[in-house]
Amino acid sequence: MRRKNVKTYLITGGAGFIGSNYVSRLLGRGEKVIVFDNLSRNGSKRNIEWLREQYGREAFELVIEDIRKADRLAEVAHEADVIVHLAAQVAVTTSVTHPREDFEINALGTFNALEAARNSKKKPVFLYASTNKVYGGMEQVKVRETATRYEYENYPLGISEEMPLDFHSPYGCSKGCGDQYVRDYARIYGLKSVVFRQSCIYGTRQFGVEDQGWVAWFVIAAAAGRKMTIYGDGKQVRDLLFVEDLLNAYDLAIANIKTAAGNVYNVGGGSSNVISIWNEFAPILEKHIGHPLNVDRSDWRPGDQRIYVSDIRKAQRELGWSPKISVEEGIQKLYDWVKANIHLFQ
Numbered sequence: 001m002r003r004k005n006v007k008t009y010l011i012t013g014g015a016g017f018i019g020s021n022y023v024s025r026l027l028g029r030g031e032k033v034i035v036f037d038n039l040s041r042n043g044s045k046r047n048i049e050w051l052r053e054q055y056g057r058e059a060f061e062l063v064i065e066d067i068r069k070a071d072r073l074a075e076v077a078h079e080a081d082v083i084v085h086l087a088a089q090v091a092v093t094t095s096v097t098h099p100r101e102d103f104e105i106n107a108l109g110t111f112n113a114l115e116a117a118r119n120s121k122k123k124p125v126f127l128y129a130s131t132n133k134v135y136g137g138m139e140q141v142k143v144r145e146t147a148t149r150y151e152y153e154n155y156p157l158g159i160s161e162e163m164p165l166d167f168h169s170p171y172g173c174s175k176g177c178g179d180q181y182v183r184d185y186a187r188i189y190g191l192k193s194v195v196f197r198q199s200c201i202y203g204t205r206q207f208g209v210e211d212q213g214w215v216a217w218f219v220i221a222a223a224a225g226r227k228m229t230i231y232g233d234g235k236q237v238r239d240l241l242f243v244e245d246l247l248n249a250y251d252l253a254i255a256n257i258k259t260a261a262g263n264v265y266n267v268g269g270g271s272s273n274v275i276s277i278w279n280e281f282a283p284i285l286e287k288h289i290g291h292p293l294n295v296d297r298s299d300w301r302p303g304d305q306r307i308y309v310s311d312i313r314k315a316q317r318e319l320g321w322s323p324k325i326s327v328e329e330g331i332q333k334l335y336d337w338v339k340a341n342i343h344l345f346q
Contacts (some may be wrong), residue, residue, distance in 0.1 A: 008032040010080035010124075012067055012113060013087035015039055017206040017213065018129065020047035021243050022084065022250065023060060027051070033060040036067070036076055037087065043207025046344060050205070067109035070116070077116035082125045082254060085113045085182075088175070092133070093211040095171035096302060102170045103177075110178030114185050114193070125257050126193040127250055130179040132268070132308050134197060135159060136166030143306055149237045149276035150307040157271050158239065158309035161197070161264050169302055179264075186262035194253045194260045196246075199268025199310045202330065203243030204337040207344075214277060215240065216334060222289050223338050224345045232300040234278030237307040239269035242330035245323040252319040259318050268310030273327050284328070288335045 009026050013019045014035030026033050039045050048062065065072045067087040077083060088106050089095060095102035110128065117126045142153040152158070167176040185191040200215065202208075208216030210229065221228045249267050253260040275281055278295070286293055315321045325333070338345065 006030060006032055007081040008034065008079050010034045010036060010077055010083045012036045012073075012083070012085050015044035015047050016041055016086060017043070017047075017203070018201060018243060018246065019084075019086045020051060020205050021203065022247050023051055024054065025247055027055045027059050034063060034076055034079065035060055036063045036065060036073065038066045039064055041207075042209060043205070043344075046207070047205055067112060068104055070112040073112050074116040074119060077113070077124070078120045078122065080120065080124045081122055082127070083113060083117050084127045084250065085110060086129050087113075088129070089171070091212040092169050092171045093301065095169055095174065099170040103174050106171070106174035107177040111181060114181055114191070117193075118185065118189050118191055123192065125254055126182065126185075126191055127253060128178060128182040128193065128195050130182075130195050130197045130264075131172075131175045132159070132197055132199050132266070132305075132310065133169065133172040134165050134167060134176040134179050135163050135308075136168035136172060137305055138163070138166070138308075145235065148279040149235050151237070152307060152309065155309070155311070157313065158268075158311035159266065160311040161266055161314055183262065183264060192257050192261040194257075194262075195264040196249065196253075196267045197264060197310075198241070198246065199266070199308060200238040200240050201243055201246050202240055203334060206243070206334070215281075215331070216338075218281065218285060219331070219335050219338050220345050222285050222293055223335070223342060227296065228293070229296040229298050230278045231298050232304060234276065234282075235306070236277045236304065237274055237309065238277060239271070239274050239309045240327050240330060241267065241269040241273065241323055242325040242333070245325055248324075249315060249319065249321045252321050256319055263318070265315040265319070266310040266312060267315055268312060269323055269327065270310055270312040273323055274309055275327055284331055288331075
């Protein structure tokens with residue numbers, strides 16, 4: 001039996017990594033959920049089957065459709081109290097190879113979702129998963145190099161929402177376009193929309209591949225004995241945020257929508273959950289695997305930031321949010337999940 005005051009959530013990209021985790025959380029507390037996904041991403045069909053195994057085949061509505069189909073999206077959206085827009089083309093390398101497709105999915109797809117929300121009589125809350133890539137390479141930010149990582153000289157707590165935007169790569173442009181549309185729909189139309197500029201999100205149900213989801217990819221590749229390539233010098237730094245902590249931010253934004261509407265939040269692990277992508281990550285991974293890892297080396301990829309760390313104080317101040325799961329704990333959770341499901345990766 002569903003609890004009282006049940007909300008209807010429309011999750012675009014709900015079969016993906018973040019989406020399936022959020023759908024599971026929502027179903028677990030009795031919400032009504034509509035998953036809108038074309039099931040094209042690696043692992044999406046497995047995530048749907050997992051959700052059905054956990055909650056039953058009729059526990060949620062699955063709409064197998066493309067985010068570029070505006071009419072179909074509008075039909076589904078009119079039921080939603082909350083729209084969480086996660087559907088996206090997520091890889092920088094793919095955007096460089098196929099920029100038109102990247103634009104149509106990320107920019108036009110987000111516009112379609114916004115229009116569906118704007119024209120809905122329910123006037124839903126609208127959450128958008130943006131990216132730290134909207135800040136570009138940040139060449140103007142002074143960085144120093146240490147033995148194992150890069151560090152900011154003047155931003156000890158990371159990059160805030162005040163950093164100038166500088167879309168770099170077709171992916172950065174398409175996601176940045178959506179980012180600004182979502183923000184402006186709050187100003188122009190009064191839509192209860194919130195932008196999350198997400199840093200490196202990782203966790204269970206993440207079927208990472210080489211050009212997207214690097215934490216999961218390294219864990220999967222190491223556990224399955226696959227070859228890995230390190231691009232750049234391995235000292236690139238990211239702040240890691242475990243997926244459950246991200247979902248806490250979503251819930252808090254919805255619960256505090258009067259404060260959150262129209263706002264942009266940098267959401268990542270923050271300065272307390274920082275690691276270099278190989279020089280510091282490799283020893284942790286090798287400890288789990290039990291032997292040294294041999295990797296190939298290659299040149300830097302376009303638009304790769306030497307360091308990105310989120311300043312998360314705005315979300316802490318306005319939403320009462322902060323990460324709870326440390327890098328070490330999160331990597332352990334991810335590794336345990338991969339080992340328990342190693343058959344999915346062989």
